[in-house]
Amino acid sequence: NSKVIQTPRYLVKGQGQKAKMRCIPEKGHPVVFWYQQNKNNEFKFLINFQNQEVLQQIDMTEKRFSAECPSNSPCSLEIQSSEAGDSALYLCASSLTVNTEVFFGKGTRLTVV
């Protein structure tokens, strides 16, 4: 069973508002991912970290999204100005190394009204 902890489970924001979600990766896992899953079950990679360093992030993440994984603190993903199209399930995941299985948290379901 996964030990990746995501909070909050549900988040409702108005358009233009900030939306912040947090993730505690499984203990000892230095690799952390954020994915967005839409209503069609499609996964979109947002960003990943190894320890506190960004490995890769998509353009969307660079513009309105910000993420960090500070040492000794939860990782976080923040949307600076929420849009209706941001409504989705946001999944945090972690892995022990770059090529082992990835374990997912239960997700934060964001609704932008």
Next chain:
Amino acid sequence: AQKVTQTQTSISVMEKTTVTMDCVYETQDSSYFLFWYKQTASGEIVFLIRQDSYKKENATVGHYSLNFQKPKSSIGLIITATQIEDSAVYFCAMREGPSGSWQLIFGSGTQLTVMP
């Protein structure tokens, strides 16, 4: 670019039977890692089983096993003695190499319904 394809949108089976879900992948890497996950109705994504490309033996974990056909770039998931609680969406995924920063590439998923 790497790609994972699941052509079966949904499958329905009777309880206690065996089901196979298909998945094909595309990659230029000589070494790669394949995974199956299931997503329950609550949205939780659970890791099931993995196959490393350099291993010839098909992986088996509990009542999950894989049919790895490397020449066909195919990694099927086999569930034996299905149970009602196996009803979920099953995703095939491949871990990209260094050029892709090791992110997971997912297929579109197969909805499995197990009927009593």
